[in-house]
Amino acid sequence: MAFLVGPSGAGKSTLLRLINREVRPSHGEVWVDGLPCHDLPVTRLAELRRRVGVVFQDFKLLPRLTALENVAFALHVTDLRISDDEADERSLDALEAVGLYEKAASYPGELSGGQQQRVAIARAVVSQPPLLIADEPTGNLDQETAWQITGLLEDIAKFGTAVLVATHNMEIVARAQRRVLSLASGRLVDDVPAGRAARMLWATS
Numbered sequence: 001m002a003f004l005v006g007p008s009g010a011g012k013s014t015l016l017r018l019i020n021r022e023v024r025p026s027h028g029e030v031w032v033d034g035l036p037c038h039d040l041p042v043t044r045l046a047e048l049r050r051r052v053g054v055v056f057q058d059f060k061l062l063p064r065l066t067a068l069e070n071v072a073f074a075l076h077v078t079d080l081r082i083s084d085d086e087a088d089e090r091s092l093d094a095l096e097a098v099g100l101y102e103k104a105a106s107y108p109g110e111l112s113g114g115q116q117q118r119v120a121i122a123r124a125v126v127s128q129p130p131l132l133i134a135d136e137p138t139g140n141l142d143q144e145t146a147w148q149i150t151g152l153l154e155d156i157a158k159f160g161t162a163v164l165v166a167t168h169n170m171e172i173v174a175r176a177q178r179r180v181l182s183l184a185s186g187r188l189v190d191d192v193p194a195g196r197a198a199r200m201l202w203a204t205s
Contacts, residue, residue, distance in 0.1 A: 003166075004183065050079070055121055055134035056135055059108070067122075090126055117137060131161070
């Protein structure tokens, strides 16, 4: 797990969008798990989506679908051959993993912000992608809930998923003691290992 930090306009969100092929690079190459995102035809985008899970600051849950249906929807989008039963089973497993099994039938409007973000994380990992990218996943949450969500992302990383989190929350970055990548004006300006990152951040606070 690593954090991507930098001032507003540094390019954090743009980098994540490049990884997920929401935009194409003006030049250069972007490779994700062996896939050339910079030159990937539209017909292969579903293949990329299966390899990259995405978590957003504003959750982006569909309000008319239950938590279970929101998670299952992601499976149906990336795999048109999956059956409803299999999608539901895998989605329930994902919700259980984020501690929301009992909220499967709840709609987003019935959930707290932290619970909605947990559903969004379940949706992002239900297809077991090798990479999870999160763009300000704690930006709309209070500090305690933000730490809980960060802990959940750390748990996901422990099971072998590469997790990259773009954030402005330097307290979370310091407490997590993970690798920190710093961007400025679209360039990588620093790459600090986990232990050193925590000490440096606390020293400058």
